[in-house]
Amino acid sequence: MDCLSYRREVLQDPQSQAAQLVGHRNGCAVCARFTQELQQFEQSMRDAMQIDAPEGLASRIILHQQLAQRQPRKPVWLALAASVLLTVMLVFAFYPAQVSLQQVVLNHVNGELKHLHDQHNVSVSKLNQILLTQGTQIKQLTRTVNYAGACPIRDYKGTHMVLQGKRGVITVLLMPKEYTQGRQSFRDERFQGVIVPTNNGSMAIVAEDPQEINELEQELKQQLEFPAL
C-alpha cells in the first residue's frame, strides 16, 4: 500500500484497525506521524462536538407529550346521541368543557412550534383576507408578520399569527366566539401568555419574553377592528 492510499483511507476512518493500514504505518514513520496527528485532531473534534444540551430538555419533551395526550375526546355515546337526536348546537350547549382555554392555547402553540421559525413576511392586506372570514380586521402593525393562517381551535376556526418582536417572536391566537371574562395570565416551562376578551371573542398572546406580550397587547387592542358583517 502506498502512502497516498494509506492517508486517503485513514482519513475516512482514523480509528480503523484494518490490518493493511496498521501494517503500513508500522513500517512508515511519516504516515505514523500523520496518523498520530489525525487521531489527536479526532479527539479534539469529538470534544468540540459534545456541546451541552439545554437544561431541562428531557422534562420539556415529556411535558409537551403529556399535554398533547390530554386533549378531550367526545365519548362515543354522545356522538351517537347527537347524530340521532340532537343538533350540533345542543351538544355544545350541554357538554361541559374539559380543557381550559389556557391549556388549549398552550397545546396549540406547542403543537405548531415550526411556525415560530417561519419567515413568510405576510402583508397586512393578506392578513386581513384571513381575518375577514372571522369578522375581524387590523388597521396596521409595526411588527413583521412571520406567519399567519386560519387554524382549527376547539371546534371553530381562529387565526394563528407569529409576529416578530424585539427580542424574539410572539404568537397571537384570535379566537372568535370564545367568550372570556377579564384578563388571564398563564405559563408553561417555556412560554408565558395572556388571554384577553375582544369584541367577538378572545385573543391569546404567547411569547417567551413577558415584556414583548405587554407591548404587543397594547398595540393590538388599538389596531384590531370588528366590522359588523
Add this chain to the structure above:
Amino acid sequence: MSSAQSTFEALVNAYSADLYRYAYWLCQQSNLAEDMVQETFMRAWKALDSLQDPNAAKSWLFTILRRELARYYSKNSKEQNRLISYDSEEELDGWLDVEPGNQPLEIWTLHQALNKLPLEYREPLVLQVLGGYSCDEIGTMLQTSSGAVMTRLSRARQKMRKLLAHDKPLSSKKVK
C-alpha cells in the same frame, strides 16, 4: 404509567441530548434544534408501535429527526445551507506542512470551523465522530452508498484541516 409511556420517557431520557447535538450541528441554531427534537419525539410517540428492535431506537430517532429537518427546510427554503463543492486532492500534502506537536485546538476555533463546513461533509462527520456510526450505517441513514460516505468523510477532514490552517502559521518546509 402505561408501558408505552415509560418506554417513551426512557427514550427521551436516553437520547434527547444526543438528538439535540445532532440537530444543532445540522442546523446550527439552538432554538431550532430544540424545536426539531420536540417534533421528533412527538412523531416517535405516535409511531412507537413501529419500533420493534430496542437496539435500533437511536438510529430510528435520528432518521425521524433528519426527516423533520428536511421538512422544515423545504418550507423555509431561504434558510437552506448552500453546498460548496470541493474537489482538490492536493490538500492531502498540505496536512503535513503543519508542525508536529501542535497545541490542542481551542474548542471555539473548532466550532467555527465545523460551522463553516458544508452540510454534505458536516453531517456524515458528526454521525461518525459523535454518533459512532459505521460507514455502512451512515450510508443507510443518508440513503447513499458507503463508498460515497467514505469519500465525504475523507474530504470533510481535509476541509476541516484547511479551515483551521487559516488560523495557524504554516511551516514552509514541505514534507515529501
